[in-house]
Amino acid sequence: MNIALATFSLLPDGSDDVQDLIGALAAEGAAAEPVVWDADVDWSRRDLVVICSTWDYTARRDEFAAWAESLPRVLNSAAIVRWNTDKRYLRDLADAGVPVVPTLWDPDDIPSQWPEYVIKPAVSVGAGDTARWGPGEEDAARAHLRSLREAGRTAMVQPYLSAVDTAGETALVFLDGEYSHAGRKAQILTAGAGVQGSVWGDPTRGKVTASTATEAELELAARALAAVPHGDDLLYARVDMIPGPDGAPMLIELELTEPALYLRHAPGSAERLAKAIISRVR
Ligand SMILES: Nc1ncnc2c1ncn2[C@@H]1O[C@H](COP(=O)(O)OP(=O)(O)OP(=O)(O)O)[C@@H](O)[C@H]1O
Ligand SMILES: [Mg+2]
Structure with missing residues (x-):
């Protein structure tokens, strides 16, 4: 092989x-x-x-x-x-009834309905070109939005889900269609920091710890995965969620391309993935 x-x-x-x-x-x-x-x-x-x-x-x-x-x-x-690889797929999932973080796509201006919000590009890895904005930062936020749009990138604007500051972001990892394990990623976007670079190579941001999935998280993940077009034969999937204002998890991202799978946090998971890979080759 x-x-x-x-x-x-x-x-x-x-x-x-x-x-x-x-x-x-x-x-x-x-x-x-x-x-x-x-x-x-x-x-x-x-x-x-x-x-x-x-x-x-x-x-x-x-x-x-x-x-x-x-x-x-x-x-x-x-x-x-x-x-x-383009987060516009979130629209397909929202259309299918999956609870996705509310998102404005390519808006002409910054939002007035949310005190704190996130502006980020639709094609991104590691929180690159992503920022959290709040009151008093309107000029810088507008400049960020403009810079994404002028670069021809699709801009996404979302409410800042503040539960990420305490609960973090939960990632449910599926291997060969089966739930395997969960990781919790600490909050990444610092208030007042402006546009930050990618977290890749920076171990101080978004530290990951092992976690246990709740029933509500498992249910959201199952709904998201069921809505993936041609998604019946996934080798791996990572379903990322943050609690919304009412505490129920909301989908922030469904990573099917190059996710960190946090194998090191879950004994036996690398072996399970290895067996799944071998059975696909055979
Ligand atoms: N609406 C939001 N509310 C709170 N935090 C957010 C929001 N959107 C993004 N973040 C924070 O920014 C990080 C990066 O955002 P997101 O996962 O959407 O983009 P990404 O560039 O694909 O990141 P990664 O590849 O690291 O998963 C998230 O892990 C989260 O900590
Ligand atoms: Mg992410």
Whole structure:
């Protein structure tokens, strides 16, 4: 077996997940190695490409999606990659009745209905070009919104869900269609900080701890996953949610492309994913 775990050039050995997965695959007798997605390599030699830590495609999403489409075999599928790398997919999920964080798409001005709000691009990894704004910051918030729109990017504006400050953001990880484990990510956006860079490589922001999913969280995740177009054969999924104003979880993101899966926080999860990968190759 010749499995490629796709990563990006700043992390040529892959993320923690990739390292753990290589070990778990080796224990099952399967050879896997990290490969930089935009390197000049012969992908046709691979039995399977699993997209893992390809965290640099935001400015070239088309190129990235076309690369996925060019691969003989990739998971999750290229159709999923195309759909899931632009957060406009959240509209499909909201239309299907999934409780999604309320979102204004490409508004002409900053919102007046929310005291604190988040402005972020629809194509993003690691909270890049994302900011939390509040009273007294109108000029800077308008400039942020304008800069995204002038760059031709789709801008999203959402209420700042303040429960993230206490409860954090919960991520439910599904492997091969089954719920596996949960992680809790600490709040990332600091009030008054303005537009912040990507959290990638900054361990002080968004620290992750192991968590246990509640019934309400599991139910939201199941509804979100059921609404994914062509989503019946996902190798992995991460469903991110934050409690809304009434305490019920709201979907912030459904990561089907290159999520950190927090395997290191959940004993046995790397082994489960490795077995799922091997059964797909066979
Ligand atoms: N509406 C919101 N309310 C509160 N916090 C938010 C909101 N939107 C984003 N955030 C914070 O910003 C982080 C990044 O936002 P989001 O997950 O939407 O984008 P991303 O760039 O895809 O991030 P990542 O790849 O790290 O998951 C979230 O993990 C959360 O901490
Ligand atoms: Mg996120």
